[in-house]
Amino acid sequence: MGIGIIGCGNISGAYLKAARSFPVLDIRAVADLRPEVAAARAAEHGLVAKSIGALLADREIGLVINLTIPRAHVDVGLRVLAAGKHVYSEKPLGVEFAEGRRLLEAARAAGLRVGSAPDTFLGGAHQTARQLVDAGTIGQPIGGTAFFMCPGHESWHPDPAFYYDFGGGPMLDMGPYYITDLVNLLGPVAQVSGMTSMARRERVITSALKKGQVMPVKVPTHVAGTLRFANGAIVQIAMSFDVAGHNHSPLEIYGTEASLLVPDPNNFGGEVKVRRPGGDWVDEAVTLPYADGNYRSLGVADMAHAILANRPHRASGDLALHVLEVMEAFDKSSRSGQVVEITTPLERPAPIGASLVDGRIA
Known part of the structure; x- marks a missing residue:
């Protein structure tokens, strides 16, 4: 194509x-x-x-x-x-x-x-986690946590102002990776409860190209809350540009039989671990493809194959719209003090199996 x-x-x-x-x-x-x-x-x-x-x-x-x-x-x-x-x-x-x-x-x-985008949920590590959930390895999903927190992007990005302008902020910037992967694992979101804050009204660029320039901050830079999924699972989430450092795992999923560690959803690969009651964390083998690099065209390739084969594509507009409604709901909930109901219907994108080889996606 x-x-x-x-x-x-x-x-x-x-x-x-x-x-x-x-x-x-x-x-x-x-x-x-x-x-x-x-x-x-x-x-x-x-x-x-x-x-x-x-x-x-x-x-x-x-x-x-x-x-x-x-x-x-x-x-x-x-x-x-x-x-x-x-x-x-x-x-x-x-x-x-x-x-x-x-x-x-x-x-x-x-x-x-x-x-x-994001299409990172199609990577081998995240599809391995999906297989474990679908196979019942963790039992009935109960809840989880999702954390992305950093001090901001002004220290490395050559032109970071848009991250702090309307349309930016940690939820719209990084939330898509985490929420999309959670939907891949758990299905659609039903309700959102959230709170937001803005630590500073101005920030100084420290990356080389525009070092010393001052940026106005127009959006919340710390967002936290709770997602209730249609399957009943409850996930706590925090996205921030105001945190110097933290020690939380990117994604954890908890079930009635075991807990699941899911790697950084900004990447296609990483370690997948399972822990059962009374045991230690055990590595799960990641054998599915596209876990060994940065494949930021995987979703486009799946879409092109889907158009040619007349089948649904996985990184779809419907999925992205659902995630966008969820992300917007944090601000709505923070302003109103109420739980926000999510209205967009969604089916989980189809999993990818071992057929994902040689750039051809079935």
């Missing part, structure tokens, strides 16, 4: 490198609002740089990967759909639930598909 990329910033290099692992992805062109950035990325990977208009007019491109900043995801996605092409967006799907729903409605009306 002919693929175009709009947005040639920091993450595009990872997508272009990983795309080489998937023969179904034929990258035809890249584009960016800054032509010089697109030209540099194209030269780096031996590709063609085009204007956004020219890329959207290219009849050999059937699917566009949208790697623009979060606030532009829906506007660019709507342009892609209007050009008659499928679109796969970087996370989050949008910065508001209402605009994400508008994107999916436009796709349905046009007979086109929407996909969205």
Whole structure:
């Protein structure tokens, strides 16, 4: 399938490198609002740089990967759909639930598909954890914890201001990885209870390119709360840009028969461990593929194969919209002091088995 990329910033290099692992992805062109950035990325990977208009007019491109900043995801996605092409967006799907729903409605009306990152839940470690849950290894899921907490991104990102602007913050930035993986493991979320805070109104960039510049903070930078899943499991979650360090595991799932340690959902691999009553943590073998590197095109490859085979794709717009509604619910709950009901229906994406080899996904 002919693929175009709009947005040639920091993450595009990872997508272009990983795309080489998937023969179904034929990258035809890249584009960016800054032509010089697109030209540099194209030269780096031996590709063609085009204007956004020219890329959207290219009849050999059937699917566009949208790697623009979060606030532009829906506007660019709507342009892609209007050009008659499928679109796969970087996370989050949008910065508001209402605009994400508008994107999916436009796709349905046009007979086109929407996909969205993260696709890390398709990695071998997370699919191994999914197998253990589905096999009943932990018994009936009871609850869990999910933690991402750091001091912020201003020390390493070359242009971090958007992380603290509308559409940023730790929940919209990192929450998609954790909540998507939890949905992969436990199914859809039914209710959210949350609280938010903002420790500082301004932050100073310490990375080299813009060192010393002051950024205004417009969004909550510490978000905590509880997810109640439709299966009854209750998961505590915290996402923060205000914490110097912590000692929590990224994801833990608790069941009536055992507990499960799930690795960092920002990665495709990692250690999966199970602990039964009275025992120690035991490593579970990760034998499924795509656990040994950064495969940030796996979801796009699955989507391309799904379009060609006329089957559902896993990193879908429906999944991303459900996750977006859940993330937005933390702020709603914090403001209202009430539990928020989640309205988007969702079936868990199909698991991936050993058929995921040689870049071909069944």
